[in-house]
Amino acid sequence: MRLLLALADAGSFRSAAVVAGVSLNTIRSKIDRLERQFGTALLRRSVEGARLTQEGHELVAIARQMAALGNTASRVQRAGAERPHSTVKITVTEGLGTFWLVPRLVEFRAAHPGVKVEINCDMATPDVLFRDVDIAVQLTKPTSPDLIVKRIGTMHLMPFAADSYLREHGTPTSVADAAEHQLVWQQADQVATDALPLFVDSGLAESMIAVQTNTSSAHYWAVAKGAGIGFLPTYARALSRSTRPLDIGVQLRRDIYVVHHPDAVRFPEVREALDWLTASFDKTKFPWFADEFIHPDEFEQRFSDSVVVNLFEGFISPQ
Known part of the structure; x- marks a missing residue:
């Protein structure tokens, strides 16, 4: 519904994808899914762009009401108060999540035992602007000026x-x-x-x-x-x-970004998770995330830091 609203305002899939900060394939698949769910065409597609059908206009009107209600609720939500259940929701690209961050969740939980972590490993660009997640770790830079974006590694x-x-x-x-x-x-x-x-x-x-x-x-x-x-x-x-x-x-090479809504840092668990994510890509400890390309064969030879040595001892399997 949010992407349909963005598409109605932008007039084309490509423009809507830029405004929403998602890929072109994502917005197309989401709209296709929406049309299947409602069992009717919501758009008329042409070389000139996308135009709403009557059913599309009706659904967009509902979407605008939903967005307005959501914005109102966000403004009056418990400012500065802790959530009843201290939970932080993180969406990360599937490879970085599965192979890099999930093995380090034990470290985070040990330091913050009261915080529950919901981590979603997905290649689709998450909807951070509408607060579907607290934090996103992604390889594409969002275009929305309403988000906080920080490049934390390469x-x-x-x-x-x-x-x-x-x-x-x-x-x-x-x-x-x-x-x-x-x-x-x-x-x-x-x-x-x-x-x-x-x-x-x-x-x-x-x-x-x-x-x-x-x-x-x-x-x-x-x-x-x-x-x-x-x-x-x-x-x-x-x-x-x-x-x-x-x-x-x-x-x-691909830049690695941490993205969150400005309001998210009001919650201590989100701030703690942001610190942990930044540390997880610290190039002084993990040189493969530095801007400079370092050949994998040089990891052990060039870096004698105990953190790097311990990482090799813990993760490398025999040849």
Whole structure:
């Protein structure tokens, strides 16, 4: 309903996506779902944009009333008072959530035993503006000026492959070599899809992709089990030796943002969670999140800090 209202005001899917701070695919899928739920067309789509049907106009009128009531309720909610149940809701991209933040929840809970954490790992861009979540950790920068956005780190990506795959197919040393190999590809919101042309012409893409997934965990396991070459964050090497980085001259980087509504920091559990999230991407402790690209093979050699050493001891499995 909120996205339908944004679409009615903006006049086109693309403009509405920018205003709402979500991806174009997200707003399209949400509106399609809404039309299925109501069993009728809400929009007339054309090259000139999107126009509301009569049913769409009626639903938008309801949505405006809902938004007005929600804003009124937000203003009069218990300012400064603690929530009855101290809960913080965090939405994070699936890979960072599953492989990086969830293992650290024990640390947060130990420091703040009275705070319940609801963590949602999802590639879809969350609706922070309308307070569906308290905090979002995402790879796309929101465009809404009404949100607090802080860049807390950089995620570096490069091609990885399992030893089992490399023994069977050989180790590529250049982009030209990699173009002869099988690829594991992830297609999802917030994931860059512009890297494939670095390997091969678009006409050959379909024949090269052996496995395509929509989640980071499935993508990682496909690479780790030898299905093909895939882009992984460099910190994958700090968690496990089941995959090996490939030096073919291709590296990508994505900014990591923490996003929250300005009112959210009134609650102590949200402030505590924000501090914990910032510390979780501290580049002095976790160098793979620094702006500078550091090759995964150098993690142990270049950094002797006890935190880094302990991380390797705790997470790296035998080769």
